[in-house]
Amino acid sequence: MPSLEVISQDKQTMSVKLKGVPLQYANALRRICLNGVPVFAIDTVDIIENSSVLADEGVAHRLGMIPIHTDLSRFVEPSKCECKSESGCSNCRVMLTIDAEEGDTTRTITSTELKSEDEVVKPTSDKIPIVALAPGQRLKIEVYARLGRGTEHAKWNASNISTLTHTDKEGEYVLTVESTGALSPQQIILSGVDELSSRLEEFKEILVEIKTQ
Numbered sequence: 001m002p003s004l005e006v007i008s009q010d011k012q013t014m015s016v017k018l019k020g021v022p023l024q025y026a027n028a029l030r031r032i033c034l035n036g037v038p039v040f041a042i043d044t045v046d047i048i049e050n051s052s053v054l055a056d057e058g059v060a061h062r063l064g065m066i067p068i069h070t071d072l073s074r075f076v077e078p079s080k081c082e083c084k085s086e087s088g089c090s091n092c093r094v095m096l097t098i099d100a101e102e103g104d105t106t107r108t109i110t111s112t113e114l115k116s117e118d119e120v121v122k123p124t125s126d127k128i129p130i131v132a133l134a135p136g137q138r139l140k141i142e143v144y145a146r147l148g149r150g151t152e153h154a155k156w157n158a159s160n161i162s163t164l165t166h167t168d169k170e171g172e173y174v175l176t177v178e179s180t181g182a183l184s185p186q187q188i189i190l191s192g193v194d195e196l197s198s199r200l201e202e203f204k205e206i207l208v209e210i211k212t213q
């Protein structure tokens, strides 16, 4: 019987021992934990006003790389949402805004000024710098975050690092996952196991279909 045993765990990193799992499944799980578990990232950026020295694309790029705390229980990926709408709905996207007025001195706008309409889905840290504003400059934006997967773009990677190491024993591996902060490492591994088993299930169904043809 395959088994999974927790070796170590903290807020960001978790290591589990996989026993009785074929190497290709263990490897598939490692990849899914890296880029196959959906997390939120900022995707659509509407710049209403940007008089900073950073171009609009630069602002959009920096916003895209901010890890966003993710709640998988209340949201679905747009491709699986019933709204079937390109603009999305409250089940598949979250709006965040920045309205940074000019100050008396140059100051750095950080992720703390990115206000979310959702209590949970918001930047994992308040301290991520976005842009510097000098006196007379202003940044006003509306952005949408949505669930996505790292296979589409690295900004949706669930983990910074996901590694598989061999132990001395045959058929025994150690999977170590370091989260970006969007999900806990435990959520990533559990979602990864779910994702892998549903993929294997689909694969089995395809095999059955082929056989019965």
Ligand SMILES: [Zn+2]
Pocket: 078, 081, 082, 083, 084, 085, 088, 089, 090, 091, 092, 093
């Ligand atoms: Zn929707």
